[in-house]
Amino acid sequence: MVDDHSxxxxxxxxxxxxxxxxxxxLIGKSLVRETAEGRLSGRIVEAEAYPPGDAAGHAFRGLxxxxxxxxLEHGHAYIYFAYGSSYMMNVSAExxxxxxxxxxxxxxxxEGIPLMERRRNTERLVDLCRGPGxxxxxxxxxxxxxGLDLCKGGPLWLGSAARPTGVVGTSVRIGISQEKxxxxxxxxxxxxxxxxxxxxxx
DNA sequence: TATGCGATATTCT
DNA sequence: GAATATCGCATAG
Numbered sequence: 001m002v003d004d005h006s007x008x009x010x011x012x013x014x015x016x017x018x019x020x021x022x023x024x025x026l027i028g029k030s031l032v033r034e035t036a037e038g039r040l041s042g043r044i045v046e047a048e049a050y051p052p053g054d055a056a057g058h059a060f061r062g063l064x065x066x067x068x069x070x071x072l073e074h075g076h077a078y079i080y081f082a083y084g085s086s087y088m089m090n091v092s093a094e095x096x097x098x099x100x101x102x103x104x105x106x107x108x109x110x111e112g113i114p115l116m117e118r119r120r121n122t123e124r125l126v127d128l129c130r131g132p133g134x135x136x137x138x139x140x141x142x143x144x145x146x147g148l149d150l151c152k153g154g155p156l157w158l159g160s161a162a163r164p165t166g167v168v169g170t171s172v173r174i175g176i177s178q179e180k181x182x183x184x185x186x187x188x189x190x191x192x193x194x195x196x197x198x199x200x201x202x
Numbered sequence: 203t204a205t206g207c208g209a210t211a212t213t214c215t
Numbered sequence: 216g217a218a219t220a221t222c223g224c225a226t227a228g
Contacts (some may be wrong), residue, residue, distance in 0.1 A: 018217050039219050048220070056220070066213065083221045084210025091218085103220055198203075 004049025007159040010075075012151045014043065014079065015158075018076045019051035019093040019100040023186050026091065026158070028165025031107055033139045033156050037121060040112030040139050042129055043162060046105040046187040046194040048173045050090070052098050055178035061106060069147045070099040077156060078144040079136070086133025087142050091158070105132050105174070105185075107139075108193040110162060131195040171200045 001193070017024045026044050033040040050057035069078035070092055078090040078101050090101035107115055107129040110160045116138035119140070129135040136142070141156065142194045150158045153158045169189040172181060174196050187194045194201055 024226095050220075058220075061214085065212085080220090081212065082219060084212075084219095085223095086210095087219050088220065101220095105220085131221070173220075177219090 003196060007162055009153040010151060010158045012073070012075045017093070017095055018019075019049045019102060020184065022074065022091065023049035023102045023184065024168055026102060026104070027168050027188050028161045028184050030110070030159035030162055031104065031139070032159050033112075033141070035115075035140055035155070037115055038112055040109035040115060041103045041159070041162075042139075042157075043110060043188075043193075044104060044106075044123070045191040046185070046196075048103045048105060048186070049093070049184040050101050050103065051184070052094060054100075054182075056173065056176040056180070057100065059101070061100045063099065067099065070081050070101045071097055072147065075151045075158070077145055077147065077148040077150055079141060079143055081143060082133075088116050088132040089136055089141050089145075103132060104135060105196075106130050106153045106187075106194045107135050108191060109138070126192055130193055132138040135193045142177070169202065171196075 016025050024189045026047050053131045058067045072092045073096040074093050076092040090103050093100040093102050109128050117123050167189040171184045171185045
């Protein structure tokens with residue numbers, strides 16, 4: 001049984017305001033979603049940094065209507081729709097006015113697993129939140145949550161670690177065509193709930 | 203396990 | 216019109 005009372009909302013001053021540091025920091029922390037049907041939560045086990053000036057980042061070409069949340073003060077949600085099928089969630093990662101984000105790629109489910117199974121239409125635990133699109137689907141994350149302050153404890157927030165975090169590994173990022181050699185993907189080594197090919201999981 | 207493919211909608215060129 | 220920070224299914228080894 002998970003002791004969810006041990007999870008508290010992360011304060012903004014606890015979050016590094018540097019993209020790469022934030023991505024590493026978020027491994028092992030909690031993602032919590034409060035819905036009318038109950039609470040969903042999980043441990044963040046995989047994330048990627050898209051720092052300022054990164055050609056693979058959505059903020060690279062400057063502020064637009066669709067990417068404006070990336071320019072919010074660190075700790076806000078940037079959510080977008082990709083490939084006609086998947087929502088994806090980022091955490092804005094720098095000071096206000098600087099466009100950068102951390103893409104949450106995988107979560108180890110803790111609370112609300114039956115609801116995730118219904119949303120995803122599968123009972124395979126390891127597949128519920130493995131991959132950015134699946135994660136968003138399980139958690140009921142969509143464009144309506146874009147721009148939300150994740151340090152406020154609303155419908156979606158970042159929480160402290162539910163249990164001790166393992167060793168954090170790094171690798172290149174997944175699914176991009178620009179700046180593909182940079183080691184900006186972070187994950188909890190040995191965790192079974194991350195996405196990507198096996199060679200990038202150790 | 204790895205690779206390849208189509209589906210799908212939004213954004214930018 | 217092209218590209219895309221993906222997914223699920225098919226097939227081969």
